[in-house]
Amino acid sequence: MAVEVFESDAKGNRLSFVLKGANPATANSLRRSVLQDVPTMAIEDVEFRKNSSILYDEIIAHRLGLVPLTTDLQGYSIPEKCKCKGQGCASCQAKLTLKAEGPATVYSSDLKSKDPEIKPVFPGMPIVKLLKGQKLELEATAVLGTGKQH
Numbered sequence: 001m002a003v004e005v006f007e008s009d010a011k012g013n014r015l016s017f018v019l020k021g022a023n024p025a026t027a028n029s030l031r032r033s034v035l036q037d038v039p040t041m042a043i044e045d046v047e048f049r050k051n052s053s054i055l056y057d058e059i060i061a062h063r064l065g066l067v068p069l070t071t072d073l074q075g076y077s078i079p080e081k082c083k084c085k086g087q088g089c090a091s092c093q094a095k096l097t098l099k100a101e102g103p104a105t106v107y108s109s110d111l112k113s114k115d116p117e118i119k120p121v122f123p124g125m126p127i128v129k130l131l132k133g134q135k136l137e138l139e140a141t142a143v144l145g146t147g148k149q150h
Contacts, residue, residue, distance in 0.1 A: 001019065001020070001021045001022045001026070002019075002020045002021055003017050003018070003019055003020075004017060004018045004020065005017045006018065035147040036146060036147050037146055037147065038146060038147050039071060039073055039078070039144060039145070039146060040068075040069075040071055040144070040145060040146065040147055041069040041070070041071040041072075041076065041094065041118060041142050041143070041144050041145075042065060042068075042069060042142060042143065042145065043061075043064045043065050043067065043069070043096070043140045043141065043142045044065070044141055044142065044143045044145075045140065045141040045143075046060070046061040046064055046138055046139070046140045046141075047138060047139045047140075047141075048060075048061075048137070048138045049137040049138060049139070050135045050136065050137040050138075051135075051136055051137075051138070052133070052134045052135050052136075053102075053128045053129075053130055053134050053135075053136055054128075054129075054131075054134075055128050060127065060128055060136070060138075063127050063128070064111075064127065064140055067108045067111070067120050067122075067125055067127075068120065068121040068122065069118055069119065069120060069121065069142055070117065070118060070119055070120075070121055071118075071144065072115070072117040072118060073144075075091075075115070075117060076091060076092055076093075076094070076144040077091055077092050077144065078092065078144055078145065078146075079092040079093075079143060079144070079145070088141075092143065092144055093141050093142065093143050093144075094113055094114065094115050094118040094141070094142045095113070095114050095139060095140070095141060095142075096111045096112065096113045096114075096118070096139070096140045096141075096142060097111070097112050097114075097138070097139050097140070098110050098111050098112070098127075098136065098137070098138050098140070099136070099137045100130060100135070100136045100137075101130065101134070101135050101136075102129075102130025102131045102132055102133060102134040102135070103130060103131055103132045104129075104130050105126055105128075105129045105130070106126070106127045106128050106129070106130060106136055107123060107124055107125060107126055107127065108120035108122060108123055108124070108125040108126075108127060109123030109124065110127075111140070113142075118142060
């Protein structure tokens with residue numbers, strides 16, 4: 001097995017390489033172990049104000065947790081290493097809100113963050129379809145963690 005490095009940034013945050021002579025199982029194991037330690041911003045808690053959609057709160061919360069968010073590593077810290085010791089503050093958490101009324105399809109782009117640096121990576125991800133008269137209003141908390149935690 002050989003690793004050929006193409007490029008690496010000065011801060012050590014980005015690396016491009018080619019893995020030669022490895023079988024798919026070994027390459028996948030390497031990929032999974034690397035992703036476990038990557039810092040990632042993800043929605044952890046959701047507080048529903050209104051939900052008259054056909055989906056239960058838990059299903060919508062699960063879908064929101066799967067929405068990849070852009071991560072600002074300079075502005076946020078891991079909760080365990082934060083000055084609040086993981087209790088929750090603006091240095092380790094970001095608040096997002098969503099307010100929609102049907103008839104409409106609610107997309108990840110409908111999530112509005114108080115921090116412009118934190119937003120969905122893929123704005124076209126559908127969350128739920130609302131029929132006429134149905135409403136969805138919520139506040140979500142995104143926390144900086146690692147792939148292993150999320």
